[in-house]
Amino acid sequence: MHFAKRLEKIPPYLFAELNRKQNELVTQGVDIINLAVGDPDQPTPNDILQAMHGAIDDASTHNYPPYQGTQEFREAAAKWMEHRFGVTQLNPNTEIVCSIGSKEAIHNTFLAFVEAGDYTLIPDPGYPVYRTATLFAGGEPYMMPLNAENSFLPDLNTIPEAVARRAKLLWINYPNNPTGAIATLEFFEELVAFCKQYDILLCHDHAYSEMAYDGYKPPSVLQVPDAKDVAIEFHSLSKSCNMTGWRVGFVAGNSIGIQGLTQVKSNVDSGIFKAIQRAAIAAYRTSPAELASVVSIYQNRRDIIVQGLQSLGWKITPPKATLYIWVPVPPGYSSTEFVTLLLDKCGILVPPGNGYGAAGEGFFRIALTVPDQRMHEAIRRLKDAGIRYEGVGVRG
Numbered sequence: 386m387h388f389a390k391r392l393e394k395i396p397p398y399l400f401a402e403l404n405r406k407q408n409e410l411v412t413q414g415v416d417i418i419n420l421a422v423g424d425p426d427q428p429t430p431n432d433i434l435q436a437m438h439g440a441i442d443d444a445s446t447h448n449y450p451p452y453q454g455t456q457e458f459r460e461a462a463a464k465w466m467e468h469r470f471g472v473t474q475l476n477p478n479t480e481i482v483c484s485i486g487s488k489e490a491i492h493n494t495f496l497a498f499v500e501a502g503d504y505t506l507i508p509d510p511g512y513p514v515y516r517t518a519t520l521f522a523g524g525e526p527y528m529m530p531l532n533a534e535n536s537f538l539p540d541l542n543t544i545p546e547a548v549a550r551r552a553k554l555l556w557i558n559y560p561n562n563p564t565g566a567i568a569t570l571e572f573f574e575e576l577v578a579f580c581k582q583y584d585i586l587l588c589h590d591h592a593y594s595e596m597a598y599d600g601y602k603p604p605s606v607l608q609v610p611d612a613k614d615v616a617i618e619f620h621s622l623s624k625s626c627n628m629t630g631w632r633v634g635f636v637a638g639n640s641i642g643i644q645g646l647t648q649v650k651s652n653v654d655s656g657i658f659k660a661i662q663r664a665a666i667a668a669y670r671t672s673p674a675e676l677a678s679v680v681s682i683y684q685n686r687r688d689i690i691v692q693g694l695q696s697l698g699w700k701i702t703p704p705k706a707t708l709y710i711w712v713p714v715p716p717g718y719s720s721t722e723f724v725t726l727l728l729d730k731c732g733i734l735v736p737p738g739n740g741y742g743a744a745g746e747g748f749f750r751i752a753l754t755v756p757d758q759r760m761h762e763a764i765r766r767l768k769d770a771g772i773r774y775e776g777v778g779v780r781g
């Protein structure tokens with residue numbers, strides 16, 4: 386038996402070797418601090434659970450749901466976009482579709498718009514699905530490097546004219562995984578203008594729209610006037626409401642983008658359990674106070690890690706958003722060498738930056754998804770092992 390060629394093009398799982406090592410250490414009884422997973426460790430807020438309890442006992446939720454989501458769900462999503470971002474006049478019938486979390490919607494958007502010979506413009510480092518979905522669709526990924534010099538924003542001026550002309554999709558994700566970077570509304574305006582010029586569908590993955598700190602409120606790309614001419618935005622309750630297991634979100638914006646995505650989806654899946662959609666409606670009505678208490682837990686952990694690393698010589702500033710801290714490896718180390726050292730010497734598991742793309746070399750990512758005392762413990766282990774940014778006493 387042979388896999389299809391398209392599957393052979395998908396790169397092997399980059400963290401395989403690291404996982405093998407982790408399992409080996411666990412077998413030896415080593416207490417591993419896992420700072421690798423972007424999966425919230427807190428429970429889903431209670432109002433949402435209550436809505437789910439009620440909905441599941443109502444037999445009218447038990448049959449096939451509408452492909453694009455229930456009318457009530459799409460109206461609640463439109464209302465939330467208005468309350469949260471001031472984005473008015475989203476038509477729930479043509480400009481919003483319910484999604485199974487956002488991963489499938491991201492993948493399926495490529496199937497709807499990309500074919501052989503097309504480019505996709507993709508952030509590097511970035512969420513791996515943008516690249517693999519391009520390959521599944523037979524397109525060619527053009528990587529846009531995000532680095533400290535460009536504040537982890539793609540530099541549109543460096544994209545060759547010939548590539549821009551053949552590009553179908555441009556992907557961005559702010560607040561950004563894995564770099565923790567944020568973007569301004571002015572930058573979104575530039576992107577909208579660029580995508581209009583080259584007739585590109587601008588896709589904004591807004592998975593971390595609510596995971597922001599110090600009072601910062603990330604904007605929506607749909608706040609840019611006329612953004613709807615070229616842009617769609619992917620929202621998910623996974624991170625904001627501790628609902629990664631529930632698989633629910635929505636995509637909003639340009640009606641052709643929504644139509645193409647819905648057409649693929651209606652041939653692939655059969656919608657989201659209506660009880661989950663009802664629980665999601667409760668989530669879109671969840672009080673900002675309840676969300677703030679979720680976010681303050683992460684903000685506190687962020688401060689523990691940032692201050693801890695600063696005390697060990699790292700010159701880093703606290704990210705304004707996301708569940709991640711993007712940390713440079715000490716001079717003289719590759720990303721893989723340094724994360725292997727952290728695992729061997731400290732029992733700390735973190736992904737190497739190059740796992741998110743070649744431009745992520747020189748960094749590693751810390752996820753804020755373990756309790757405070759484990760964060761403190763991680764910093765203590767670094768200190769005890771003599772690991773500092775300058776690398777003093779580490780080598781040899």
Ligand SMILES: *Cc1c(COP(=O)(O)O)cnc(C)c1O
Binds near residue numbers: 512590624629
């Ligand atoms: C977590 C994440 C997602 C999607 O998660 P879902 O659970 O599928 O909604 C999408 N993009 C980025 C960048 C993420 O980190």
